Amino acid sequence: MTKAEMRTLRFQLQLTGLLFAVSVACAVTIVCCRGLFERWLFEKHAATYDSVPKRLQETVDLLRRGEPAAEALRKMTASDQESIYQCCLAENADIRATMARSLCQARPEFFVARAERTVVVGSRDQKLRAVEFLECSQCSSACQTVGELGKWARLRQRPELSQRLEAAEKKLKPFAKVEKSGQDSSSQGERGQERAKTNDA
């Protein structure tokens, strides 16, 4: 084929058509590899109970026992709080529930937002653990967040996650109502906990 023939309209259109055909094939390949793309959707959680820095060990032990550690948490940097959160998600369900309650009572704005991010960007397992974290937090902001996440999950057509979030929202509702009406009084908090226990039962 000569250069003159290559510069004809027919050849240029054929070349453009070939470019588009190859692009269609690439696009279809990408769609077929959706699983591969989804496999990379997770948060990097490096910290566990064993790997958490020694200066945080004492606080983590307190939190695992369900004892108040609000003062220590307030003094911590964001990266230390992040390590403690990751450590909490790596624990088993009981310890996670205990830690989540203490963490969210001390710094609700940080830990609720952090768990919300995990629900949005984490892997399936991380999402479910984060929902459980929010469910056990027993604070009103978590209830609102879980509600928003539930709407988002329904929109994104994730039935498993949206059902789990609905259940969590139901469990958290008493705390939201209590905090709205009673403005943080400890006795009402206890009542809320009792109601939650009743709901669980």
Added chain:
Amino acid sequence: MTLAGENTPLSRAFDALLTRLSIEPRMFRALVRAFVLMDFRNQQFARSTATGPKAVISPLFWVLGQNLIVGLICAVVMFARVDAFFFALVCLGISCLMTATSLVVEFNEVVLTPDDLDVVGHLPVPLRTYAAARMANLLVYVLVVLASLNLYPAIVGAGLRDAPWWWLPAYSAAALVSGLVTGGIVILIYAVVMRGKDYSQSQELLAWVQVVMILVLFYGGQLALRDAQQGIQMAAYRPPEFVHWLPTTWLARAVAADVRWPVQSHVGVIGGFLLAAVVLSACVAAELTQLYGRLQPGSATWRPTRLRPLAPPGALSAPLATWLTRPGEERTGYWLAWTMLRRDVNLTMRCWPSFGIVLAALALGYFSSQLANPFLGASTKGVLSLAAIYLLAPCLPPIFQHLNASREHAASWVLRSAPLANRFAFAEGIRKAVTYRLAVPVLLLLSIVFIIAWRDPVAGVLHVVPAWLTVWAAGCVCQATVLARIPFSQPLVRGESFGPIALVCGAFSAVGTGLAVVHCFLAPSLPGYAAYLLALTLAALIVRWMAARRLAPPRLHGAAV
């Protein structure tokens, strides 16, 4: 395609339709065919794609390729990460932006073409037929650009988990409608508001939008994929407030079948956009037909490109530049390089992207918290703070290579015949223009970011000192090896911007990696760092001396006697 058209029922029906519209079918076919061929051969994008008029692969082909790459990167970065609404919103927004810039760049070739007067002006082509052919050509151009921009989003988006089954046709229709509306608005603005004004400089700048967009998406995509905060997914989860007011948002909601919207809203948005597209198309057709009737020789395309006026040679107004350069050849070289960098938008746009990798490393390090202070100890979190400064030297060879070529290379005989006796001084002037005018602002930016990130001004400044020394040495190497004997004397050729300098770039990268390792281990110790800086200064002086020796004029036989 033949001039007479194929004798098929469809073709006959089309001809009948054209005749009914008082359009000459045979002329219409011939004109459309010629216009499409000229679209492939037009040279508006030639400079940003480095393609000549005789190239087999036309500039338009490269532009379509660039558009496809933009769509590909966009789709890959967001696929499986965001919901269908956000995916459609971003892709439609980018599609509208790119369509608008393409139309502005090609306005004189695709929309208004006074050059046609030379070719068809003397032929008995009815104005109505000419206008119809031009409009058909414009439509084909917009469709091809839209197809290349939206091919990947349309197919990849259909694979999203929450995408409705009608995604492919719905997204394609939305892209078409939004593209037509954007095109209509751009053409009306240019045809009505900017009529008769010279906008060749802005056209040349906009021709680079595709290249810049690819760079932004490529580096931005990498940043997004490495972002520990997962900014894209969080933005999709909770989009910023202003997004809800964008017209593309309404279209994206309609495409993604947002259940928060009632059916009437979906229908209303689609109907509104369709109506806007029809009305705008009618306005464009009316306005352009009127303009075609008034075309006169000597309009915008024939106007010579306005260049920035030359400053008097040797009279450098800036005291800093006078202080930096020695009189004679060095000052001439500095003046020439800096003047060309200021006058030639194309040259400037070729040079600045070379620093993209440095800025990308800096941004990546800053936003992913990997910009640790190496003076506090060796850490893997400080890799990008070292990479950002040692990647600066490998940016210089492409810039020196760009200075060899110019679209005004035919005028280089002026330089060839100039009485420049000291070649090293001349090259030194060019090196100073590049390092002080291009590299120093980047170094200052690096220093400022390090100071902000570390909250330590001394460390921020000391950290970039080795970068300056490597830039100095690299500049000396480039002026001796990469810079041509006569700069700006070569034509722009595809592949020439990187091919010949691959070895130099590789050597700079290897040396830079070695220096980064040494820097990393010596930085925590003050005496060690001082010794490192001293060694680097000595090395730079030696390199400069070697460059001077290499560029020294050859000694004549018997001259030493």
